[in-house]
Amino acid sequence: MFQKEQQLIEEKIKAFCSANDIALAELKWQPIPFSGEWGFATSFFQTAANEAKLGKGNKLPAPQKAQEIAEQVKAQIGSVDGISHVEAVKGYLNVYFKTSDYARRVVDEVLNSGVDFGRGVKKSERVMVEYAQPNTHHSFHIGHARNTILGEALARLVEFAGFETIRASYPGDLGLGVITVMWIYDKLYKGQEPEGVHERGQWLAKLYVEATALLEKKDNETPEEIAQREAYDAERREMYRKWDAGDEYVRNLWRVTREWSLEELRDVLHMLDVKMDVWFYESEVDEPSKVIVDELIKKDIATDERPNGGAVIVKIDEKLGLTKEKYRTNVILRRDGTTLYLTKDLALAKVKFEKYHVDRSIYVVDVRQSLHLQQAFAILKLWGFPQAEKCHHLGYGFVSLPEGAMSARRGRVVLFKDVADEAVKRVLLVESEKSADIPAEEREKIAYQIGMGALIYSMLSVDNNKDIVFDINEALSFDGRTGPYIQNAYVRANSILKKSKVEGRKLDLRPSTFNYELTKHEIELIEKISHFPNAVQQAAAEYRPLIMAAYAYDLANAFHSFYHAVNVLQTEDESVKNARLRLIAASKQTIANALRLLDIQAPDVM
Numbered sequence: 001m002f003q004k005e006q007q008l009i010e011e012k013i014k015a016f017c018s019a020n021d022i023a024l025a026e027l028k029w030q031p032i033p034f035s036g037e038w039g040f041a042t043s044f045f046q047t048a049a050n051e052a053k054l055g056k057g058n059k060l061p062a063p064q065k066a067q068e069i070a071e072q073v074k075a076q077i078g079s080v081d082g083i084s085h086v087e088a089v090k091g092y093l094n095v096y097f098k099t100s101d102y103a104r105r106v107v108d109e110v111l112n113s114g115v116d117f118g119r120g121v122k123k124s125e126r127v128m129v130e131y132a133q134p135n136t137h138h139s140f141h142i143g144h145a146r147n148t149i150l151g152e153a154l155a156r157l158v159e160f161a162g163f164e165t166i167r168a169s170y171p172g173d174l175g176l177g178v179i180t181v182m183w184i185y186d187k188l189y190k191g192q193e194p195e196g197v198h199e200r201g202q203w204l205a206k207l208y209v210e211a212t213a214l215l216e217k218k219d220n221e222t223p224e225e226i227a228q229r230e231a232y233d234a235e236r237r238e239m240y241r242k243w244d245a246g247d248e249y250v251r252n253l254w255r256v257t258r259e260w261s262l263e264e265l266r267d268v269l270h271m272l273d274v275k276m277d278v279w280f281y282e283s284e285v286d287e288p289s290k291v292i293v294d295e296l297i298k299k300d301i302a303t304d305e306r307p308n309g310g311a312v313i314v315k316i317d318e319k320l321g322l323t324k325e326k327y328r329t330n331v332i333l334r335r336d337g338t339t340l341y342l343t344k345d346l347a348l349a350k351v352k353f354e355k356y357h358v359d360r361s362i363y364v365v366d367v368r369q370s371l372h373l374q375q376a377f378a379i380l381k382l383w384g385f386p387q388a389e390k391c392h393h394l395g396y397g398f399v400s401l402p403e404g405a406m407s408a409r410r411g412r413v414v415l416f417k418d419v420a421d422e423a424v425k426r427v428l429l430v431e432s433e434k435s436a437d438i439p440a441e442e443r444e445k446i447a448y449q450i451g452m453g454a455l456i457y458s459m460l461s462v463d464n465n466k467d468i469v470f471d472i473n474e475a476l477s478f479d480g481r482t483g484p485y486i487q488n489a490y491v492r493a494n495s496i497l498k499k500s501k502v503e504g505r506k507l508d509l510r511p512s513t514f515n516y517e518l519t520k521h522e523i524e525l526i527e528k529i530s531h532f533p534n535a536v537q538q539a540a541a542e543y544r545p546l547i548m549a550a551y552a553y554d555l556a557n558a559f560h561s562f563y564h565a566v567n568v569l570q571t572e573d574e575s576v577k578n579a580r581l582r583l584i585a586a587s588k589q590t591i592a593n594a595l596r597l598l599d600i601q602a603p604d605v606m
């Protein structure tokens with residue numbers, strides 16, 4: 001936000017150093033927290049070390065030398081517009097702004113940029129974020145919701161940070177689990193089809209539980225029971241064989257039931273305001289992955305042990321020249337000619353790199369698949385894809401229930417749709433008492449925004465590596481560090497602006513003058529706002545939505561404090577009042593931008 005000043009000062013430092021033959025190190029600037037004035041600082045320790053290495057100068061110890069350079073530089077700088085003064089302290093150069101200028105520039109920049117405030121400059125790399133990729137023939141549960149929310153927030157962050165961004169999904173639509181559901185459907189429920197997108201998707205999950213119970217070994221089985229179970233399993237295997245062989249009937253059954261799952265998935269994505277750009281399916285990379293196996297054998301990356309009755313394997317550690325076990329040896333083609341999850345991931349990555357020209361490839365996947373993905377990335381590297389270095393697994397912890405792990409087999413899952421409905425219901429209950437004056441339709445929309453805001457924030461405010469024990473009361477809580485607490489800051493800002501009617505008048509036409517004694521609350525708020533662009537860059541660079549989640553809370557917190565401490569509408573001095581209203585408008589905009597990056601909507605009232 002203050003690049004112009006920074007650049008000017010940098011130029012002066014560089015000119016001074018080159019004129020005096022000083023081996024200047026790269027200048028790294030950091031903000032100085034408010035201490036009567038705002039500023040930014042850089043140190044000269046590295047430069048002092050450079051000088052010492054070259055055996056130059058007066059052999060002063062590094063700290064003294066750094067201080068000496070800082071003082072010399074300071075003497076050269078002279079006066080710069082908008083800068084109040086410059087200090088050389090302990091090897092640092094501290095540059096301070098005029099407070100009123102700083103405040104005005106922060107606020108003006110937000111109001112001039114609007115929804116684009118904080119957007120990073122366009123970067124040359126293209127990023128693909130793959131997320132929301134559950135297996136079909138199951139239902140979308142709260143663990144999948146964590147994945148989808150993390151992925152969407154990350155996609156929004158990298159996009160806003162300046163990367164061209166592609167959102168991709170990769171549902172697992174084949175395998176034994178899928179066939180199991182098809183088998184029982186065909187056997188016991190053929191022709192049936194519940195009404196409603198979610199009902200249909202959820203029904204498949206129930207069929208899976210039922211089928212598992214029929215196919216599973218039990219204690220003390222009678223010979224008849226064993227025979228029955230084995231007969232079922234033979235039917236299932238036969239169906240799998242037919243699917244593989246491309247049998248018309250089985251393939252059709254597969255397509256129809258798969259579509260039920262995908263319809264449900266698309267509706268969930270719609271609820272979460274996620275717009276996928278690309279859909280990959282495991283079934284679509286199955287055939288291409290067989291071709292890849294041959295290529296990897298030819299390139300001597302894979303070892304073909306089929307002539308000796310073995311499989312096709314990749315000795316990853318050996319090929320990478322590692323002596324300690326890290327990635328191990330992996331099968332990429334079974335003896336019977338079928339591919340594995342890993343093989344398909346290699347084929348998928350190739351498509352991502354070659355067809356979509358992805359430079360950075362991010363996988364939002366359960367942390368338990370970490371080894372699998374590291375193995376895939378290692379093989380991609382052996383294969384010679386430079387992008388392998390920029391493949392990143394954003395893992396996330398397990399979502400379990402207070403009563404234990406979720407289990408699709410046992411039907412012990414908390415469905416996302418149920419939680420979302422419950423969230424809205426609970427908010428509506430409160431809202432209908434509190435805001436009976438709002439029309440019902442509007443109220444429902446607001447309840448949705450708040451309910452989802454609570455749910456989404458509860459997923460993003462936990463470090464992605466930590467497990468979550470999902471408690472619906474906690475997730476839908478409105479107190480403390482929650483989505484609604486942040487939304488409420490937005491609503492309060494909105495309501496003051498509405499009351500002042502200042503929004504009707506074009507704010508931008510009236511420059512704000514902050515040349516009065518700012519209160520502590522105003523200072524903190526302005527400082528928080530000014531950090532937003534950095535928070536965006538940091539969250540995107542580290543692939544950590546949590547950074548933005550924490551930032552949004554801090555910003556809301558600063559706003560609430562200001563709101564309680566300063567009565568803006570009753571401020572007597574018109575120019576002070578105007579400056580404060582502009583600060584509120586800037587706060588509102590920044591909160592909205594932060595919420596948007598978290599995939600949380602900002603309601604106008606609540």
Ligand code: ARG
Pocket residue numbers: 130133134135170171172345348363365
């Ligand atoms: N469908 C998989 C699952 O539900 C996740 C896919 C992860 N992505 C990948 N490229 N392997 O476990």
